[in-house]
Each structure stands twice: as structure tokens, then as C-alpha cells.
Amino acid sequence: MRNSIRMAAQACAAVSSLSMILALATPAAAQSAVGDSAWPKVGTETQVDFEYDHLSPKHDRDGGALNIQAGQQTLIELDNRWSVSNLLTLQPMQSLQPGDHRVLADHGLFAEELFARWNNQRVNIKVGKFAQNFARAWYLTPGLYGQDIVGDYALGETLGAEAQVMLGDETFGLHQVSASAFMADRTILSESLFYNRGRLTRDAGGSANTSGLKSFVVSYDATNVPVGHAALDYQISLASLGHGVDGDKDERRGSAGFNFNIPLNGSVEETLRGRFSELRLLAEAVRIDSADGISGQRRDYLIGAVEYQRGQWVFDLTASDRRSMDPFAPAVHDKLQSVAIGYSLPSDMVVAVGLAHEVIGGQDGILVGLQVSQTLTTCDRCLIRGRHY
Amino acid sequence: MATSTLAGPFDTLFGSETSLPASAAVEPLHNPVEYRSENGRLDVTLEAKVVRTKVGKFEISAATYNGVYGGPVLRVKPGDTLHVTLINHLKQVTNIHFHGLSVSPKGHGDNAMKAIAPGESWDYEIDIPADHRAGLYWYHTHAHGFAERQLMAGLSGMLVIEGFQKAEPELAPLKERLFALKDFQADSHGDLYRVLKAYHRDIRTINGQLMPRIDIQPDETQLWRLSNQTANAFFRLSLEGHTFRIVGRDAAPVPHPETVNEVMFGPSQRLDVLVDGGAPGSYKLVSERTLTGPQGDEFPAQNMALMVVAPPASGEAKAAGLPASSQMVANAGSDMSKATMTGNRLVVFSSDDATGLFFINHRIFDHQRVEVKVPLGSVEEWTIRNSADELHIFHIHQAPFQVMSVNGVAQPFNGLVDTVTVPIHGEVKMRIAFTDPKIVGRFMFHCHILEHEDKGMMAQIEVFDPKVGPMPEGMQHDHNMGGSMAGAAMPMHDAAAAADTNVGR
Ligand SMILES: [Cu+2]
Numbered sequence: 001m002r003n004s005i006r007m008a009a010q011a012c013a014a015v016s017s018l019s020m021i022l023a024l025a026t027p028a029a030a031q032s033a034v035g036d037s038a039w040p041k042v043g044t045e046t047q048v049d050f051e052y053d054h055l056s057p058k059h060d061r062d063g064g065a066l067n068i069q070a071g072q073q074t075l076i077e078l079d080n081r082w083s084v085s086n087l088l089t090l091q092p093m094q095s096l097q098p099g100d101h102r103v104l105a106d107h108g109l110f111a112e113e114l115f116a117r118w119n120n121q122r123v124n125i126k127v128g129k130f131a132q133n134f135a136r137a138w139y140l141t142p143g144l145y146g147q148d149i150v151g152d153y154a155l156g157e158t159l160g161a162e163a164q165v166m167l168g169d170e171t172f173g174l175h176q177v178s179a180s181a182f183m184a185d186r187t188i189l190s191e192s193l194f195y196n197r198g199r200l201t202r203d204a205g206g207s208a209n210t211s212g213l214k215s216f217v218v219s220y221d222a223t224n225v226p227v228g229h230a231a232l233d234y235q236i237s238l239a240s241l242g243h244g245v246d247g248d249k250d251e252r253r254g255s256a257g258f259n260f261n262i263p264l265n266g267s268v269e270e271t272l273r274g275r276f277s278e279l280r281l282l283a284e285a286v287r288i289d290s291a292d293g294i295s296g297q298r299r300d301y302l303i304g305a306v307e308y309q310r311g312q313w314v315f316d317l318t319a320s321d322r323r324s325m326d327p328f329a330p331a332v333h334d335k336l337q338s339v340a341i342g343y344s345l346p347s348d349m350v351v352a353v354g355l356a357h358e359v360i361g362g363q364d365g366i367l368v369g370l371q372v373s374q375t376l377t378t379c380d381r382c383l384i385r386g387r388h389y
Numbered sequence: 390m391a392t393s394t395l396a397g398p399f400d401t402l403f404g405s406e407t408s409l410p411a412s413a414a415v416e417p418l419h420n421p422v423e424y425r426s427e428n429g430r431l432d433v434t435l436e437a438k439v440v441r442t443k444v445g446k447f448e449i450s451a452a453t454y455n456g457v458y459g460g461p462v463l464r465v466k467p468g469d470t471l472h473v474t475l476i477n478h479l480k481q482v483t484n485i486h487f488h489g490l491s492v493s494p495k496g497h498g499d500n501a502m503k504a505i506a507p508g509e510s511w512d513y514e515i516d517i518p519a520d521h522r523a524g525l526y527w528y529h530t531h532a533h534g535f536a537e538r539q540l541m542a543g544l545s546g547m548l549v550i551e552g553f554q555k556a557e558p559e560l561a562p563l564k565e566r567l568f569a570l571k572d573f574q575a576d577s578h579g580d581l582y583r584v585l586k587a588y589h590r591d592i593r594t595i596n597g598q599l600m601p602r603i604d605i606q607p608d609e610t611q612l613w614r615l616s617n618q619t620a621n622a623f624f625r626l627s628l629e630g631h632t633f634r635i636v637g638r639d640a641a642p643v644p645h646p647e648t649v650n651e652v653m654f655g656p657s658q659r660l661d662v663l664v665d666g667g668a669p670g671s672y673k674l675v676s677e678r679t680l681t682g683p684q685g686d687e688f689p690a691q692n693m694a695l696m697v698v699a700p701p702a703s704g705e706a707k708a709a710g711l712p713a714s715s716q717m718v719a720n721a722g723s724d725m726s727k728a729t730m731t732g733n734r735l736v737v738f739s740s741d742d743a744t745g746l747f748f749i750n751h752r753i754f755d756h757q758r759v760e761v762k763v764p765l766g767s768v769e770e771w772t773i774r775n776s777a778d779e780l781h782i783f784h785i786h787q788a789p790f791q792v793m794s795v796n797g798v799a800q801p802f803n804g805l806v807d808t809v810t811v812p813i814h815g816e817v818k819m820r821i822a823f824t825d826p827k828i829v830g831r832f833m834f835h836c837h838i839l840e841h842e843d844k845g846m847m848a849q850i851e852v853f854d855p856k857v858g859p860m861p862e863g864m865q866h867d868h869n870m871g872g873s874m875a876g877a878a879m880p881m882h883d884a885a886a887a888a889d890t891n892v893g894r
Contacts (some may be wrong), residue, residue, distance in 0.1 A: 104554065170739070223776075268780060
């Protein structure tokens, strides 16, 4: 959940006024006096980002956009095992193009996730609309622009069922296997309010846009594997996506990646003094064959990121790479390097600035952005806590 | 309503402090109400009741024992019987845990599994062994699912087993001051918030007082006994122009006292520290800003008290100072570093953002399940691993332990403790002796950040007599007494609890 909100956050941009944020803060703060201990427990969390992005392609017109990106998460716990989760997202429905000058334009509100969940801490089953557990860099990569290229391979907007099972005990970390069957969402949930992106139809084609559950993901996730006094996470996943009416072959995907959290200054005393520091390394490779269901189309992705966090400050660097090979067109090599700095305030507000250099379709561009993000929550711990940009 | 809910964010948006100035320190620090044992017995009735309580300029919906926010102090001696009649006037279940005591967890003993239903009462009859370690303990509500808010509302107090100063003769003449340190977050109506946030303005108190004055003479040394009775908060205390000499941790005297500029201690931990008066003047006792990690909590700084150093008024007795060559006498329990271990165990603290649950070994608390079964006579080495981006603080009932290493760094023996904070992505190794026949039975170990405990980070252990074997699964040692948390009489999340979940109302 945090992921999709985070991911969405990258897509847009922001400057904000304090009064606007505090006005938004009112409902959540007032609700927090409501009880949450007897079943059902209802928790909500809202994250609002204001972001301003400026795009300067070298040989084209400048573009700029002021956008809001908001996520509203509701978690209804019926008991210790059953829960229902919903994520409403408000975001601009068009990406920033050279020559654009937009202020709060094209914003649509839609249900990004809506699912029921059953878990007994070893087995976890989800049914409904949710993002598939395929690869992780599309939501874990830090920074304002770090997810711009790898966001491509997120498998969101899908309906299906997923089972995840924990293997063994936690001596060598948490090890889980998951499997899911799904299809593209063509229900009313694929539409959006305000700016309506329109309902997805079968005629629109695309991978997983099938008549039934003809797409599958299988993943192996290892979390908090102790390596010295650092924590390693890794994931290997495979996917097969049924082709749509415009395709001729099922899409095949594979991914491998890791995320390594290395506390540098992590004693209890230094943590309490606010001087905890940590280095995070992230890398992921994804290969897609028969991309979009077209035989011979291939996409290769590679991303690396380094994040350094100290107290309330976060610094990060990312580099990502996409190679597109089509049978009847020259290969295209897109690149993006980004840097960002963020600071968290005690009010759960994060202020961040980012800079990126991109080469997309052979065209160079520079992106600069400022983001102000505020999180409001009525759950002790659901969803997004801590840093979230 | 709107203005009040916004007052917090505005005040603290940029980390501005909400504490009182030195000029506000007028009232002297009071000692809380005390109940002392007589002729080997302390019989006391504690009524858990919702009361409106004045704390400085704030009036909050507190829930206290006998109306005392910060808690009445219970004073007993080794060998005494402590008899507490708890009357539950709340609209939720509650109970009492006697933190740190090595006594029986069964029946009417220190039985934290037992839930006392609204309107009911329960008698705790604790036989304190004649050889029990003297020191500063505390008692508090342990009602799983409600512990955080009930404790924050006030349901806790200090429990002193007399004799700490006798074991350390240098301490005997010193003035003893007790500090029950608590915190709350309330809205403008005085109702406590459910979700604790830095921007809700965390108010910290000493014995229910805001910014009291602490008097000391220039040549005087005082023994300050600090008890962290917050639900979730860590303290990082500093005293302007002064140092602290740590002579006790949890209940145990430390064999190697340490002089520090700031003392840090987490929820449920206790510290005995020596403070020297020094040059006349006024010095602020400050609770410095603390953070518990990237996924944890932040607590802003606050002025806690003002220490006023002044010579004695004429006619007043000269207070005692600490002899320069003081040698602390160790009475800290036995060093287990050479002991033979009968077993090893791993305890993993983790949490799940998607469900909001907190785990021990990837399970939430289940009163029917016993995570660990240990035959009496075992001495075990446990590894506590923190697989989270925030601090967790391990506590086990009934059995104090020795910290052997933190992140692989060996720790010298410095007394037995009942709590230890585990670094982020780190490991603490500790040794526990399950050799005292009095602790046979089922009890708990958990994270003492009560938000985490309420959300599942707790598990049961059973110490069993190897001649008899462990109890059958699902059975409680008090199952025939009615009202067990496991029993049908009062399950944790029943209709009565659902009817009113706000302890402050
Ligand atoms: Cu914890």
C-alpha cells in the first residue's frame, strides 16, 4: 500500500501552503479519539503530496506542472484474521510532457486497491483488486524520480487472488512463497472520478487484458535475512501474462533483486539521540519477453540505488536503464539518473527536492522538483509510517 | 474542536518545545502517597477508576489507582506478604502485573494472564521471598489489548522492596527521592488520543507534577530513583551542569557504577542515580528529544523539573554527602558467564505494515499457545533479534537475566535486569536461569512498548516441574478460578469491552 502511494508520489510534483495541509489534517486528528480496540478496528491513513516538477529538454520547449498526489488508505480489521483494505488514489492522469504548463490539471480519483485478506501469520490470502507481487523496485526505489522508468513494470490495476506461505522459522530471516492468478481490471473500478480515464475494455488490448484469470505470478521473498548486523531482503519472481486481443503471444517476465539495510550508527543510545544512520543498497533486474503480448518485443530493465539516512535526513542516488528491442524497429536505450534530499518534520511532514537527468527516446532532459508530503493517520501502525517520499 | 486539534500541529510542526520555563517551578516535588507493610504484611485495596485529574494547567480523563495519578507507592520488605485487592470500576477488563518480581505466576500470585472483568474484584496475594532482591520495582495494568491506554491514563505505581540502601552502606544516609515518570497525549477536552504522534504534544510528568522544584544542598548527594512508567516513551534525561552516577538498573545495584551526562531508559526500566548538589543555583532537569528509529516514534524535548541548590537554612540539619572513596557492594545476582547452558533460543521481533500487527517469531499473542516450555533447572541463552526499523524493548516476567552481548560486543557483568532494548536490525544475547521453583507456571515475555504488546508482540512461556511435565495445551493454571483471559467468563474482546473502549470516559 505504502508502495502504490509512494509510487504514485513519484509521478507528480509539489509546492504547498501550510494552511492547506493543516486543513486536510483536521478530520484525521479529530477521528483519532475514536476507539479502536474492539472489533472491528478501523484505521485510516491519508498521504497528501504537493509537487512541482519542471522539465527542461535540451532541444524542446520547457514544461512544468503543479500536482497533488493523494492516497487514502482504509483498513478494516474484522478480527485477527480477516480484514478489508482499500486504497483511493488521487493523481494527475497524464504524465508531464515538454511544453506542458499545468496547475492541478487532469486529476482523477480511483480505487487503486480493494481487497479482502485472511491471514494466520503463516498463510496470507488476498482476493480482490491489488498490485501483484512481481519485482519491488517500482515501489522501493527512493527519491522523487527514482521510480520513473521502473514504474513501467508494476503490475497494478489487476483483479485476482494471491496466496503467500511462510516457510520454516525465522532463524535465517522470513522466507515466503507466493502465487497469484489475475487479470486486468475492467470493472467500474478501472474508471476515475473528476478526470475520468474511462473504463478499460477488452478492445484496448494489452497484457493480462483477458477473458479470465490467465495471468500468473510466482515469487520467492526473503525478508530480514541477518547478514552481520544488517538486514538483507531479496526477491525472485516469474510471471506469465495472457495476451490481449492485440497480441499474439503471452508475455513472460522474470525479476531478481535485493534491498540491503545496513545500520551504520545504530546503537540504542545513538538511535535515541536521533543520530541513527543507515545505508540502503538496492538493485533489481527485470526481463520481459513478448512485451505487451507481441512476439519478438523485449524489454530489459536494470536499476541501482543508494540511500543514506541520518536522523531526519535522507539522501539518495538512483540510476536506471531500459532497453527496448522490437523486431521491426531500432533498439532504444533509455536512461535516468536522479538525486534527492528529504527531511522529515515531527508533524509527519516530509519536504524533499529532487533532480534527474533522463534520456528518453533519444531526447535529453533535466527534471527538477520540490515535494511536500503530509501523512495523517488514525491507525497505530497501518500503512505508511516514517519516511515516505 | 477544530482549533484545539490544530493547536498541536501548529505548536510542534517544526519541533518547537511545549515545556514550561524555569520560572514555573514553584511547587516542590512531592512524594506520592505511600502504603507500607507492617508486621510482615501489606494489605491494600486499589480501586481502578476513571477520574478527572489536574496535571498542571491540564485536566485529563485519567484512570488511576485510588485517585493518584502517578500511583500510590507500595513499600514492602523481603519476606513480607503483599495483599492487593483490585476493584475494577472501569468499563474494560484490567489486572495488575508486579513487574520484576521473582514470585509465583500462578493463581492469586503475579498472574498477568488473569483478567478482572468490569465491576469485579480480585485478590493478589504475593509472598515475597525472604531472599528476594531489594530494589525499585513497579506494578501496572497488563490487560492485553488495553495496556497502552490504561497505563497512559494512569494505572501504574512504584513498588519498593526495602533494603537497596542497606546493601550499599554508602547510600543509607542519603535522601531518597522517588520519580514516577509518566506521559500522556490529550486533546483540549482532556481525552487521551488513541494514536500517539509527536504533533499531539506529549506531556511528561513526575509524580503527576509538571515542572516541580527539587531542593538540594551544595554538599549534599541524593539518591534519585527513576521509574519509567510510560506506555511507549524512552527518556533521555540531562541535568544542567551536573552528571548522574548510575548505581542501580532495574532493581539491581550495579557492581561498576558509571558517571554519565545523560541517562537513557525505556518503558518499564528503572534507574537509581546519585546526584550531587554542587554550586548554588538553579538547574533544569530536561527530558531531551528522543527518536526510536526510522519507523518509530519521536518525542520532543521538555523541561521536567528545576533543581535548586541552596545552603541549608539556619537550624536545618546538614545533609549527607557521599564518601569520596565509596565502593559499591555488589548484590546484583550471580554472574552466569561461566554457567553451563542447557539450551539456546531465538526470539525475533518483527512487524507487518500491511496488517498493523507486531510479532514474536512471526506470531501474535495467543493466550492458548505456549511458545516456550522450559523444565525447571534450565539455564538458557536467548538471542533477541530486532527485525524492524525501530527499537524494541524485551521484558520477561518472573526471571531476571544477564545481558551477555549487544550486536556481538561482549558486555561485562553489571547486574541482572528484567528489560533490555534491542538495536535496530541488531541482536542481544542474554542468559536466564529458570532454577527458582517459585516461578513454575505460565507467564509472558514481550516488548514493553505497550503499543507493540497490545498489537501482538507478546508470547507465553511455561516453566514446568520435570517430574510432572508441562500443563496440557489450552489449559490455564487458574482455569478453575473463573475470569481467566482464556476462559469463557471474560474473553479479551467481549461485548463489555466493545461497549466502551475509551478508558478515559
Ligand atoms: Cu516493540
